[in-house]
Amino acid sequence: MMSASSKLESFVSKSRLSRRAFLKSHALVLSGASLLSTQGCSHEPSGVAQIHMGVTARPRMLDPRQATDALSSRVNRLIYRQLIDFNESFETIPDLATWQLVSPTHYRFTLQMFPQFHHGKPLEAVDVVATYLSILDPSTGSAHRGSLKNIASVEALDQQTIDFKLVEPDALFVGRLVIGILPADLLQASYEFSKHPIGCGECQFVSMTEQRLVLKRSDAHELHFVPVKDATVRVLKLQKGELDIIQNDLSPELVNYCEKHPDLKATWHAGTSFGYVGFNFKDSLLQHLEMRQAIAYGIDRRSVINAMFDGHARLAGGLLVPEHWCGVAGLEGFDFQPEKAKQLIANLKKSGKIPPGLVNSEGFIELSYKTSSDPTRIRLATIYQAQLKSIGILLKIQSYDWGTFYSDIKQGRFQLYSLAWVGVKSPDIFQYVFDSQAVPPKGANRGFYQDALADQLISEATQTQDLAKQQALYRQLQTHLQDTLAVLPLWYEDQFMVARNTLGDVKMFADGRFDGLLSLKNNMGQ
CATH class of the missing domain: 3.10.105.10 (Dipeptide-binding Protein; Domain 3)
Known part of the structure; x- marks a missing residue:
């Protein structure tokens, strides 16, 4: 007997089906499957507030020097901090540091804060230098090396100040410095950040298996990123309460289904x-x-x-x-x-x-x-x-x-x-x-x-x-x-989010970043 997801995949492969028929099939498969499940939240009790996000696959790379895919980059923003960021008008703004243009080939950055890395060491200028020198080192094999090849030197003047000198003028240089900062002591020890990332962001790495990636927010809430390859199964898990939220990577028909479900809500953003x-x-x-x-x-x-x-x-x-x-x-x-x-x-x-x-x-x-x-x-x-x-x-x-x-x-x-x-x-x-x-x-x-x-x-x-x-x-x-x-x-x-009604309002961003998870609350007890 074919599974619900197999039936749906067979159905959608027929290219001439009408939208109404496709949506009806989704509803039948999803509602039928829900009758076989228990109602309500099925998270495993842990005593810790948790938010479970369904994703298409496990994040591939949690080392910001190597990450290029969207999912890894969005998760890395939660674990690491960067020198600068962008506002909603795509203009550069300070994150860890402010900057000044000393000359067309000389930028000076001043750290405005010294957040603690997750292994206890405070971030300082030497960590910024070590991170960018590592990216520029050919043996690292960083995919970001090409965009930073114009850096002639990077030097820590003191605990708070970093000088970047360029080979040629680059008016967009500041916007290139969006890579998460890594601790210098671990870089020197050839630490494998991809296996157990250590940054100074709002979320600390807890564990990663084939079944899930777990991060812990500063308020002790846990964020669980749960890989579910099949989109229909992802929605089934959301419907049953095994997941709390899904962002993107669903067909419009599935999003429409979620919008009509009494326990779910959907939000769109350009x-x-x-x-x-x-x-x-x-x-x-x-x-x-x-x-x-x-x-x-x-x-x-x-x-x-x-x-x-x-x-x-x-x-x-x-x-x-x-x-x-x-x-x-x-x-x-x-x-x-x-x-x-x-x-x-x-x-x-x-x-x-x-x-x-x-x-x-x-x-x-x-x-x-x-x-x-x-x-x-x-x-x-x-x-x-x-x-x-x-x-x-x-x-x-x-x-x-x-x-x-x-x-x-x-x-x-x-x-x-x-x-x-x-x-x-x-x-x-x-x-x-x-x-x-x-x-x-x-x-x-x-x-x-x-x-x-x-x-x-x-x-x-x-x-x-x-x-x-x-x-x-x-x-x-x-x-x-x-x-x-x-x-x-x-x-x-467009970006979209579907979530259980037990979640509070989720702030969405045009670029699809996961930053809204940092303040999100789950109103259903675990």
Whole structure:
């Protein structure tokens, strides 16, 4: 007999089902499963106030020098503190330290507090120096080294003061210093932070197993991050009280179901998460702009937003949202023009840029598309597959567990893939993602995009101290990245949260950070 989750996965794989039928199926599966469970909270009693958050997988990396995925980065914000932060307008603000510009290549930071690390030592300037020297050390293999390569030296002047000297001027330098600070004594001892992280943030590490990550807040509340791969099972556990809260990573149908459930509540917030399709520029087909354009014209993003996100997303043309100080108003990517896409493919075949051997016996160009095993992402892939087939592209979907999928992407083992950049605040992201020198492990140019004009614009923007000129350069860069299809921009997804009514109000953020968990109360006794 098929499980409830298996039945639902089988159901959603049928691409022509109506939204009403899909929602009805969810309701039947979920309500039927709930009858088999006991009512109310099923947390194991511990005498400690607990909040259980359902996540798609266990955080992959709790060492901030190595963390690049969204989940790890959000959890690390709770464990560690950083020199600076960003406000809701994407402007830099002090966290641990204030700063002053001594010269275009000299920044001085002054610690405003000396919080205690979780092993008892107070944070001092030497810890800041040790953290950044470790990132800059090639043997560390930090993915953030590329974005900090402009640091010529970092020095502690006294217990409170740190000097950063740069190779070249960089008006965005302050915004790069968002990595959690690690204790110098443990760095010197080659301590493995990924196994037992020690920071000076609001939450202290308690334990981590395959079943959960446990952090303890300063008020002794425990935060349990519980990996539940299947979205339907995640909602079932929320409904039964085994989980208290889920943020993102559910289909709109499941969110709608939660909104109608008497014990649950849902909240939406406009988001900045930038969804995109990535190309491998080393591929003999995708290196041609016309091929990438055909794919862009062949995907109907508006219909996908309405069908898949219930309108809770907006079209994207660049990595930064339009309201960002470097955003571009009206930049929304490629319109859906299937006939134009077909003509581009016909021209490619005629010109010989697509050799006959790359076209199958039915006349389709075959391309592979990698995605995670998340059901919503697989559904998106099947929509792309159907839309691209109509223009002459046969998309072969390859879905993997998150770890395998993300590893393949970081190592360039793909033709096409889809991911999202989340929590982006500073335009220095463009150097990290699109600069020709930022291929892994130096950066996140995973598609091996190489473009002289993009490199020039990035270089000029990072060197100028004139913010108005910098803004103009980044806007020009984003238009150029769209025109050359460095990636295929899809949309900015809204953030959402579903929770049990026993939880207090949760503060949400556009970048999806988990900071709202720091003050959240669970009104149901354990």
